[in-house]
Amino acid sequence: MNIDPLDIISNMNHLLPFYEPFFSAEDLQIVGYEVMGKFREEHTDGDLDSFFMDQQIPEEYRLEAYAHLINRALDHFIQAQQAGFLAFRMDPNILIYDVEETIIKTILSKKEAGFLPSQIIFVLPEESLKGIEGSIEHTVQFIKTFGIRIAIENAESSGVRLERIAPLSPHFIRVHLSSLKSQSGTIGFDETIYALSSFARKIGATLMFDKIEMEHQLMFAWKNGGRYYQGPLLAKSSAVFEKKDKSKELLKKELSRFMSFEKKKLEALKALETMLFEDLNGLLDKYKHNHAFEELILEAAKILKDRAFRLYVCDDDGYQLSSNLLRQGDQWINQKEYLQKNWSWRPYFLENVFKMSRSKQGLLSDLYSDIETGEWIRTFSIPITNRFFLFIDLSYSFLFEEENLL
Structure with missing residues (x-):
């Protein structure tokens, strides 16, 4: 419901704080709350997030409303003898506009009551930083001097713009999971989350995940290193503070299920790694001194059959010493144009080569999107000698058909 900004400013006593809990992955308890503004009177009831973030509404109106909401929430928090933190989703333009430090003074005024500025988190939407990068950087650094912490909210639809986030050195990065209502959407989203988590x-910085409505979204957050979770699956926003252990049993049950699933997956991946090593090890012994690598990849393809769709040999510096042997339908074709290409620039190439040369064992990669086909694949690499390595790209169809390999 759209509410006239003048109605809000004229009736501040109807601006109420609601609290949505943050749950910790460490102790499975509530560790803080996000404060959300709601406007309630006889014939009007609505969320105020759009009011606070609407840059068409004068800054002075929004600043006054922010200060009122923060003051009211802090008083309520202190009176209820709560512990933990309070997070406020802020338009960064308001922080820049607040040259008289109205918001900071409001927060500092609660120190005598035992509330510390370090218990405050300002959540800044990443898309709102566009065009004000220089100004907000200085403002954020100033705010940090008081102990206030900063979170950058990165909605999945906007992609990753690290050049906006990096200069602010946030304490937290928060990611929405609203687009992952379908489990099929998680694979493509993995790349974005991998970049953010790295x-x-x-x-x-600590990762926060919100908009968690379903169990698979919670699993995605847990699997991708999320420390704090929010969303209606765990708790909806409320005018009162929840018991710390609310949803603890749900979290314990779901995390136990996630861990069981991941253990089975790790066992399946290890079994595949062992099977491929055993299938190929005898063949590779023939080529330790006979470097006929074109012959080797043909022989390996016969053993692997439809499990692989691409094979090639590289040395420990990343130079390709064979053609690509590529499966097209029922045929294998040689792509000689790949000879002497260098793949050392690929993430983990040199690290994995080093591991293989030491362990004398094969390595199975994480799931990733193939540059040429766009399919999700895994690569199995295995040492021929300490210097030469066979790389085998496993097909998506094979991984899909086998349990727990995706």
């Missing part, structure tokens, strides 16, 4: 580790 970035978060490098800067020491």
Whole structure:
């Protein structure tokens, strides 16, 4: 429902804080709340997120409403003797506009009551940073000096724009999972989350996941390193604070199920790795001193049959020493144009080569999207000698047909 901004400003006593819990993956309890503004009077009841984020509404109106909401939420939090943190989704333009530090002064005024600025998190939508990168960077650094923490909200539909996030060095990165209502959408989303989680580790940021409505979304958050979870599956927003252990039993049950599933998957992947090594090891012994690698990939293809769709040999510097042997339908074709291409630029290439040369064992890769086919595949690599390695791209159809390989 659209509410006239003047009605909000004229009736601040009807602006109420609602609280949506954050659940911790560590102790499965509530560790904080996101504060959401709601406007309630006799004939009007609506969320105020669109009001706070609407840049067509004058900053002075929104700043006044923000300060009122924050003050009311903090008083309620202190009176209820709550522990943990409070998060507020903020339009970064308001923080820049607030040159008189109205919001910061409101927060600091609660220190005598025992509420610390470090218990506040400002959640800034990443798309709202466009065009104000320089200004918001200075504002955020100033806010941090008081101990207030920063989260950047990265909605999945907007993609990953690390160039906007990096200069702010946020404490948290929050990701919406609303698009993952269908389990089939998780594979394509993995690449985005992988980039964000890798970035978060490098800067020491914590991952938060929200909009969790279904069990597979919770599993996705857990599997991808989420520390904090939000969403109606666990708890809806409320005008009152919840018991800390609300949904603890649900989380324990679901995490136990997730771990059981992942263990089975790891066992299946290890079994595949062992099977491929055993199937190929005898063949590879023939080529330790006879470097007829074109012959080797043909012989390996006969053993592997429809499990593989591409084979090639590289040395430990990444240079390809054979053609690509590519399966097209029932035929295998040689792609000689790949000879002497260098693949050392690929993530984990040198690391995996080093591991194989030490362990003398094969390695199965994570699931990834093939550059040429766009299909989701895994690569099995196995040492021929300490310097030469056979790479086998396993087909999506094979992985799909076998249990727990995707």
